[in-house]
Amino acid sequence: xxxxxxxxxxxxxRLWSVAIWILAWHGLSMYISHDIxxxxxxxxxxxxAQLVQDASFWKAILFSxxxxxxxFSLAMAAxxxxxxxxxxxxxxxxxxxxxxxxxxxxxxxxxxILVLLWVSSxxxxxxxxxxxxxxxxxxxxxxxxxxxxxxLLEMAKIFQIPKHRQIIYIYTSQVLPFFQSACxxxxxxxxxxxxxxxxxxxxxxxxxxxxxKSKVFLATADLFAWTxxxxxxxxxxxxxxxxxxRILISKLERS
Numbered sequence: 694x695x696x697x698x699x700x701x702x703x704x705x706x707r708l709w710s711v712a713i714w715i716l717a718w719h720g721l722s723m724y725i726s727h728d729i730x731x732x733x734x735x736x737x738x739x740x741x742a743q744l745v746q747d748a749s750f751w752k753a754i755l756f757s758x759x760x761x762x763x764x765f766s767l768a769m770a771a772x773x774x775x776x777x778x779x780x781x782x783x784x785x786x787x788x789x790x791x792x793x794x795x796x797x798x799x800x801x802x803x804x805x806i807l808v809l810l811w812v813s814s815x816x817x818x819x820x821x822x823x824x825x826x827x828x829x830x831x832x833x834x835x836x837x838x839x840x841x842x843x844x845l846l847e848m849a850k851i852f853q854i855p856k857h858r859q860i861i862y863i864y865t866s867q868v869l870p871f872f873q874s875a876c877x878x879x880x881x882x883x884x885x886x887x888x889x890x891x892x893x894x895x896x897x898x899x900x901x902x903x904x905x906k907s908k909v910f911l912a913t914a915d916l917f918a919w920t921x922x923x924x925x926x927x928x929x930x931x932x933x934x935x936x937x938x939r940i941l942i943s944k945l946e947r948s
Contacts (some may be wrong), residue, residue: 700723700874732913740914742919757900758817758926764822765879771823772830773872780838793828801825805890814894818901821890822883829879830872837871842891869942872934880934884927 704922715734722733745751778788805821812820891901900919907916 698726720882722800729911729913732917737912737921739918741918744915746917752898753900753903754926756896756898757888757891758930760816760818760891760899761822761883762930764819764887765826765883767819768823768826768879768883769830769876772827772836772875775827776834776838778830784837789831796828801886802893803887804806805886805893808890809894810875813890814896817894817896818887818890818899820889826879826883827885829875829882833871833875834868837868841867848880873938873942876938877931877935880931881927884923884930888923 719734722731724730728736775789777784778787795815799820804824805817808820808824809817871924888901888904890898892905893901895902895905900923904916904919906912907919
């Protein structure tokens with residue numbers, strides 16, 4: 694089987710670069726000397742150390758994590774299914790084309806406000822994450838299916854290889870690089886859009902609610918601490934998911 698792990702995210706972040714940016718942040722905060730406008734990284738770290746000791750902090754993380762990951766998972770499953778159907782039936786491809794284009798072109802804020810008319814704020818981030826991720830997964834997987842080597846399919850037909858084996862050993866190997874690339878993009882986007890939905894919908898006990906309260910009460914240290922928390926969770930989840938995906942790809946390569 695040909696290699697299917699040729700699309701790998703390349704990490705170029707170095708500790709010295711991070712340290713320089715933190716020092717620049719600290720220097721700028723010292724120059725401004727006004728915590729409401731720009732709090733220092735030391736103050737943010739101190740505030741975050743206080744927040745992690747509060748049970749409500751972890752409950753908010755769990756609420757937002759569960760909602761956003763649910764939306765991502767549903768979009769991933771639906772995107773793969775719809776792409777497979779669209780590749781098989783031209784009518785389905787034409788049916789989905791306007792909807793996918795509309796979702797891509799509509800600003801996230803507009804979608805959030807429109808969806809909020811029909812969905813409760815507690816489920817808002819699930820649906821928004823779903824809508825933001827779906828076009829990415831759908832488009833990339835569909836392109837992957839359409840890029841499958843025709844010669845391999847003809848060979849499979851000549852040797853009468855069962856359809857389920859074609860899916861596993863031909864389609865999967867060709868589509869996975871496209872799917873891997875799509876997930877790398879969609880993972881960050883689902884967190885951004887999901888948290889944005891929470892900030893607008895303000896569901897009780899969410900990260901978005903805490904961000905909104907930080908802004909209303911001008912608690913800049915809290916705002917930065919919660920933002921840092923979002924970044925950490927998003928990066929860790931992306932690393933974990935992509936690591937599991939690479940393990941799956943390696944197993945398929947050895948099969």
